[in-house]
Amino acid sequence: MNLRELAKHLNLSQTTVSRALNGYPEVKEATRLRVEAAARQFNYTPNMRARGLATGRAMCIGHVMPISKKHEMVNPVFGDFITGASEAYVEAGYDLLLTLVPDAEEAHHYRNMKAKGNVDGIIVHGPLMADRRIALLQEIGLPFVVHGRASDMPADYAWLDMNNRRAFDRATELLIELGHRRIGLVNGLEHMDFAHRRREGFLAALMRHGLEVNPAHLRAGEMTEALGYGAASDMLKQPDPPTAFLSSSMVTAMGIWRALGDRGLRLGRDVSLITHDDDLGYLKNGHDVPTFTATRAPVRDMGRRAAEMLLEMIRDPSCGPLQTLMEAELILGRSTGPAPRE
Amino acid sequence: MNLRELAKHLNLSQTTVSRALNGYPEVKEATRLRVEAAARQFNYTPNMRARGLATGRAMCIGHVMPISKKHEMVNPVFGDFITGASEAYVEAGYDLLLTLVPDAEEAHHYRNMKAKGNVDGIIVHGPLMADRRIALLQEIGLPFVVHGRASDMPADYAWLDMNNRRAFDRATELLIELGHRRIGLVNGLEHMDFAHRRREGFLAALMRHGLEVNPAHLRAGEMTEALGYGAASDMLKQPDPPTAFLSSSMVTAMGIWRALGDRGLRLGRDVSLITHDDDLGYLKNGHDVPTFTATRAPVRDMGRRAAEMLLEMIRDPSCGPLQTLMEAELILGRSTGPAPRE
DNA sequence: GACGGAATTGAAAGCGCTTTGGGTGCACGC
DNA sequence: GCGTGCACCCAAAGCGCTTTCAATTCCGTC
Numbered sequence: 001m002n003l004r005e006l007a008k009h010l011n012l013s014q015t016t017v018s019r020a021l022n023g024y025p026e027v028k029e030a031t032r033l034r035v036e037a038a039a040r041q042f043n044y045t046p047n048m049r050a051r052g053l054a055t056g057r058a059m060c061i062g063h064v065m066p067i068s069k070k071h072e073m074v075n076p077v078f079g080d081f082i083t084g085a086s087e088a089y090v091e092a093g094y095d096l097l098l099t100l101v102p103d104a105e106e107a108h109h110y111r112n113m114k115a116k117g118n119v120d121g122i123i124v125h126g127p128l129m130a131d132r133r134i135a136l137l138q139e140i141g142l143p144f145v146v147h148g149r150a151s152d153m154p155a156d157y158a159w160l161d162m163n164n165r166r167a168f169d170r171a172t173e174l175l176i177e178l179g180h181r182r183i184g185l186v187n188g189l190e191h192m193d194f195a196h197r198r199r200e201g202f203l204a205a206l207m208r209h210g211l212e213v214n215p216a217h218l219r220a221g222e223m224t225e226a227l228g229y230g231a232a233s234d235m236l237k238q239p240d241p242p243t244a245f246l247s248s249s250m251v252t253a254m255g256i257w258r259a260l261g262d263r264g265l266r267l268g269r270d271v272s273l274i275t276h277d278d279d280l281g282y283l284k285n286g287h288d289v290p291t292f293t294a295t296r297a298p299v300r301d302m303g304r305r306a307a308e309m310l311l312e313m314i315r316d317p318s319c320g321p322l323q324t325l326m327e328a329e330l331i332l333g334r335s336t337g338p339a340p341r342e
Numbered sequence: 343m344n345l346r347e348l349a350k351h352l353n354l355s356q357t358t359v360s361r362a363l364n365g366y367p368e369v370k371e372a373t374r375l376r377v378e379a380a381a382r383q384f385n386y387t388p389n390m391r392a393r394g395l396a397t398g399r400a401m402c403i404g405h406v407m408p409i410s411k412k413h414e415m416v417n418p419v420f421g422d423f424i425t426g427a428s429e430a431y432v433e434a435g436y437d438l439l440l441t442l443v444p445d446a447e448e449a450h451h452y453r454n455m456k457a458k459g460n461v462d463g464i465i466v467h468g469p470l471m472a473d474r475r476i477a478l479l480q481e482i483g484l485p486f487v488v489h490g491r492a493s494d495m496p497a498d499y500a501w502l503d504m505n506n507r508r509a510f511d512r513a514t515e516l517l518i519e520l521g522h523r524r525i526g527l528v529n530g531l532e533h534m535d536f537a538h539r540r541r542e543g544f545l546a547a548l549m550r551h552g553l554e555v556n557p558a559h560l561r562a563g564e565m566t567e568a569l570g571y572g573a574a575s576d577m578l579k580q581p582d583p584p585t586a587f588l589s590s591s592m593v594t595a596m597g598i599w600r601a602l603g604d605r606g607l608r609l610g611r612d613v614s615l616i617t618h619d620d621d622l623g624y625l626k627n628g629h630d631v632p633t634f635t636a637t638r639a640p641v642r643d644m645g646r647r648a649a650e651m652l653l654e655m656i657r658d659p660s661c662g663p664l665q666t667l668m669e670a671e672l673i674l675g676r677s678t679g680p681a682p683r684e
Numbered sequence: 685g686a687c688g689g690a691a692t693t694g695a696a697a698g699c700g701c702t703t704t705g706g707g708t709g710c711a712c713g714c
Numbered sequence: 715g716c717g718t719g720c721a722c723c724c725a726a727a728g729c730g731c732t733t734t735c736a737a738t739t740c741c742g743t744c
Contacts, residue, residue, distance in 0.1 A: 003701060004701095014700090014724090015702085015725080015726095016723055016724075018703085019723090026722065028721075031722085045457035046458075047701070048701095049700080050459075050699070050729090051702075053389075053395055053702090053729045054703080074421035074424075074425050076418060079417070079418060082416075082440065083409060090442075098428070098439070099437070100425055102432075108385075111387070115389070225596075225625060251624060251625060254567075254596055261603055282416070287568055287572075344729095345730060346731095354693080356732090357693070360732060368692065369692070390731095391730080393730080393731050394731090396730080396731045397731080
């Protein structure tokens with residue numbers, strides 16, 4: 001059933017039917033009711049492609065995920081983020097188009113997004129420190145919001161980010177207050193912006209307290225369980241092993257934990273551990289009391305907020321690039337305790 | 343730049359330009375080259391909405407994920423599955439539309455998919471045992487492939503599934519051969535089809551070997567780390583604790599492992615564990631030697647295959663519903679060993 | 685040099701919707 | 715009786731593309 005048929009069936013023009021369904025005021029209330037009833041009866045839904053052609057709006061948001069060829073890994077955070085975003089889209093009547101781009105920097109993908117005309121705006125995932133996509137998108141003129149930031153780029157674009165720097169600074173500070181002097185950092189890949197900021201926060205806190213940075217206590221890689229296990233195992237073998245760890249993700253933290261187990265070290269007693277926790281649905285940090293002391297950021301909420309920002313920017317293009325910085329909570333779990341006496 | 347402008351610039355009709363770009367034979371080679379050069383120069387990409395309107399094909403596949411209100415959790419497998427599917431779409435020039443459906447309003451969402459006309463087919467995720475969506479989609483007449491199956495429905499639809507029953511049967515068999523007599527099953531929610539089949543496989547193997555089923559050794563829930571920890575802790579407290587566990591996911595297995603650690607039980611020595619492993623990018627099962635003995639199914643490949651099936655069905659609607667059953671590998675890791683002497 | 689068919693190209697219709705720019709009645713005031 | 719303003723409705727244009735049908739050109743042939 002399309003508009004023409006519906007109109008014919010009602011003995012009305014397409015114009016009137018269209019207006020009735022889209023809530024225009026110049027149609028008589030009785031007529032509107034008649035139209036709406038018929039639409040319901042025949043299960044009429046406007047064809048979005050046709051509507052899009054006519055209005056110029058696609059009613060669809062694109063999410064662009066870079067999948068690096070080298071590290072073929074889907075960010076586990078993605079599922080939860082997108083769930084949150086999806087809530088906002090459903091409410092606003094938008095669809096979600098997902099594009100996985102093999103190489104973060106393939107310009108033509110982004111250009112095509114605009115030309116193909118099937119999205120009104122996009123959300124950019126996984127920004128690098130110097131992410132050329134931002135300038136590209138500004139040039140293209142498609143509204144966008146970055147999930148995260150790109151430190152090396154001028155900041156006049158829309159983004160939603162967690163305060164990674166501060167979160168890791170605070171976490172480090174907490175460990176230092178507990179008496180830890182040798183702290184290992186197991187970070188994500190540091191050309192990713194979020195990882196870079198976390199490292200900065202970590203180093204800043206160390207420096208503020210006059211602590212040396214031991215390069216052997218810094219490790220970065222894809223945030224897998226294996227990374228945590230490997231990194232912690234290596235560091236613990238060294239002459240001056242860390243008495244505490246900072247980890248960039250829950251799975252990595254579990255790997256670290258396993259490495260402790262191998263050596264008979266007890267978490268929170270012999271060795272302390274703070275991890276970042278994205279509060280993912282399938283990876284809850286304990287039940288009543290959190291297993292890990294953690295910097296927690298509700299990724300799902302962030303997805304929703306980012307989506308709302310983008311929708312707002314589309315609704316009112318004059319509002320300029322919106323920016324949101326969210327603070328992570330520092331939640332106390334059972335993985336931290338005073339540094340052991342030497 | 344749109345087709346008309348491009349045509350004008352070339353002093354050609356839209357017809358010819360369109361044909362040149364779409365590889366129709368009736369256009370002179372010299373002209374085609376000229377057109378292609380101009381298209382590249384101006385970065386012309388056809389507007390998909392307009393093309394879709396004209397051709398009736400959306401060049402887009404919908405993925406529908408139910409998000410149950412009760413268990414607000416995104417299936418962690420989803421990211422990898424969709425990455426695989428995406429590969430196939432990119433090659434075929436398709437886009438991917440993601441819809442998260444809160445399962446209450448099911449029916450009208452699927453009906454709208456068809457009416458809105460922005461997808462040519464859909465992939466259905468998370469099938470339940472008696473999933474009404476299948477009959478609905480058949481009635482609607484939109485090509486679809488189910489990731490998994492629905493045991494209680496007639497099987498004349500397209501699906502791609504892992505042989506869950508056989509995988510868990512084999513895994514159980516292995517444990518029995520190792521001398522285990524009391525085996526705990528920590529499963530996913532059993533109204534989900536895959537979990538139901540795994541349970542069946544588990545029970546079949548027990549029965550075949552004349553082993554009693556202890557209801558206290560069966561547990562099902564959302565496959566979180568906490569589930570594994572809680573279930574294992576409970577079972578180990580009982581008078582006749584399991585000497586081996588079967589787990590439906592890696593994170594759950596890690597929870598079980600943690601519960602063992604709490605009690606000073608060593609994995610693979612004191613207690614054995616086999617888990618299902620979806621081979622996710624960020625949750626690798628060990629490095630050289632797998633940590634866990636596991637039934638492994640490459641979810642990403644499955645995504646690709648499912649997508650290819652759907653594209654084939656769209657290309658040739660007469661080919662009927664395709665079906666693919668994949669076998670999981672049973673890979674040996676360090677989490678299994680002979681049952682301890684009593 | 686005219687002719688038939690193959691090779692190229694174009695004009696125009698149409699996909700299903702929105703929206704512009706008129707109508708057509710009708711009530712009202714003069 | 716006539717203009718005015720309002721409330722309501724419609725015909726038709728147009729969004730950017732594909733595709734049908736027809737027109738034109740080109741060539742080898744007789």
